[in-house]
Amino acid sequence: MCLAKFTDKNESTCVHWYRLACLTIGVVQMILGMMELNRIIRGDCIESLKRIPDNSVDLVFADPPYNLQLKGELYRPNNTKVDGVDDGWDKFGSFREYDDFCAAWLAGCRRVLKETGTIWVIGSYHNIFRLGSVMLDLGFWILNDITWHKTNPMPNFLGKRFTIAAETLLWCSKGEGRKKYTFNHKLMKRYNGGKQMGSVWRIGLCTGAERIKDASGKKAHSTQKPEELLKRVILASTKAGDTVLDPFFGTGTTGAAAKKLRRNFIGIEREEGYIEIAQKRIDGITELWEEADWAEDEKEKRVKVPFVNLVKDSMIKAGDILYTNGSYGAAALVLENGSLKYNDSTGSIHRIGAMIQRTPSCNGWKFWYAVKNDKALLIDDLRNEYIRKYHGVQ
Numbered sequence: 001m002c003l004a005k006f007t008d009k010n011e012s013t014c015v016h017w018y019r020l021a022c023l024t025i026g027v028v029q030m031i032l033g034m035m036e037l038n039r040i041i042r043g044d045c046i047e048s049l050k051r052i053p054d055n056s057v058d059l060v061f062a063d064p065p066y067n068l069q070l071k072g073e074l075y076r077p078n079n080t081k082v083d084g085v086d087d088g089w090d091k092f093g094s095f096r097e098y099d100d101f102c103a104a105w106l107a108g109c110r111r112v113l114k115e116t117g118t119i120w121v122i123g124s125y126h127n128i129f130r131l132g133s134v135m136l137d138l139g140f141w142i143l144n145d146i147t148w149h150k151t152n153p154m155p156n157f158l159g160k161r162f163t164i165a166a167e168t169l170l171w172c173s174k175g176e177g178r179k180k181y182t183f184n185h186k187l188m189k190r191y192n193g194g195k196q197m198g199s200v201w202r203i204g205l206c207t208g209a210e211r212i213k214d215a216s217g218k219k220a221h222s223t224q225k226p227e228e229l230l231k232r233v234i235l236a237s238t239k240a241g242d243t244v245l246d247p248f249f250g251t252g253t254t255g256a257a258a259k260k261l262r263r264n265f266i267g268i269e270r271e272e273g274y275i276e277i278a279q280k281r282i283d284g285i286t287e288l289w290e291e292a293d294w295a296e297d298e299k300e301k302r303v304k305v306p307f308v309n310l311v312k313d314s315m316i317k318a319g320d321i322l323y324t325n326g327s328y329g330a331a332a333l334v335l336e337n338g339s340l341k342y343n344d345s346t347g348s349i350h351r352i353g354a355m356i357q358r359t360p361s362c363n364g365w366k367f368w369y370a371v372k373n374d375k376a377l378l379i380d381d382l383r384n385e386y387i388r389k390y391h392g393v394q
């Protein structure tokens with residue numbers, strides 16, 4: 001009896017400690033998991049991926065080394081050196097070494113990807129065929145190959161081949177039969193101005209104010225991607241609040257786009273200098289993209305008000321000037337029929353806004369400002385005033 005009591009008590013103590021241990025491990029895993037969100041992990045991606053739990057991320061975007069195999073330096077006809085990709089991180093001893101490296105990081109990405117998740121891998125003709133082959137061998141299932149048509153490519157200085165004006169993005173699910181992945185078809189149609197989006201994306205190289213420079217004015221990173229590219233990737237294949245993993249974070253374009261669209265990110269990058277640049281870039285983001293609030297099944301609940309109604313009501317007059325915010329710094333003239341005139345172009349507030357931003361579409365209501373009593377007012381606020389006046393509170 002005494003022994004039985006002792007054993008029972010011992011057993012229940014064991015169970016108690018076991019449960020406590022499990023709970024502690026669970027809490028620690030949860031905290032670790034949470035700690036990784038919206039953070040850049042410093043290290044080699046194959047090793048760092050091991051810190052991320054199985055089936056935990058919704059999307060992977062990977063822009064891996066190209067393995068360009070450049071031999072010697074390239075000069076323009078005027079003898080200036082071409083600023084190409086000759087970084088140490090892009091060098092591999094052989095195709096075999098490159099393939100083994102890709103198989104290792106891609107297998108890590110596949111493990112951490114949820115069953116409903118998808119992966120995007122970008123590359124040039126140097127590496128995309130090898131990447132595609134490795135991905136198929138690992139079991140990934142290609143959903144689309146997207147051509148990024150560069151609208152301002154670098155010329156072929158030697159004149160020996162065609163100008164290389166494209167890169168390819170492979171978009172894959174975790175495997176054949178995984179049908180429940182996210183694809184925001186309606187949302188992308190809306191983003192594309194009401195037309196179904198195709199698999200050729202015309203986007204310029206990352207230049208101008210978007211291109212991050214070092215103290216001497218040189219490009220801080222040789223392969224910084226345009227935010228517009230990542231915007232489309234994330235908008236098409238995630239929902240707000242999802243987690244996007246980028247194992248080759250570079251300047252943090254994926255993190256910046258994720259933050260501007262209310263998604264979480266996990267970045268992995270080996271070089272401390274790039275991590276600093278990426279962190280500063282992401283910390284400096286104060287404005288989200290308006291698409292951050294778009295959802296696939298969202299219905300337009302607002303009363304539709306054509307811009308011309310505001311002109312007819314003299315809230316904005318023909319001949320007034322509308323302005324954009326500081327990043328675009330443009331001005332357009334309001335015409336009597338509610339169109340805008342900008343340089344030689346005439347069109348709706350949306351069309352001219354899209355033209356200035358060089359995006360497929362634009363919500364002009366959230367892009368243009370009118371000046372009233374020396375104050376800049378977003379025309380969306382004037383639209384709200386109009387709706388309150390004629391349709392009651394919305």
Ligand SMILES: C[S@@+](CC[C@H](N)C(=O)[O-])C[C@H]1O[C@@H](n2cnc3c(N)ncnc32)[C@H](O)[C@@H]1O
Pocket residue numbers: 043044045046063064065066089221223224225226247248249250251252253254268269270271274
């Ligand atoms: C093609 S760039 C990515 C550029 C990035 N998409 C951007 O927009 O800035 C590849 C990046 O991967 C990093 N990298 C290369 N090998 C790596 C590895 N094994 N682990 C982690 N990062 C690596 C490089 O330092 C480089 O910044």
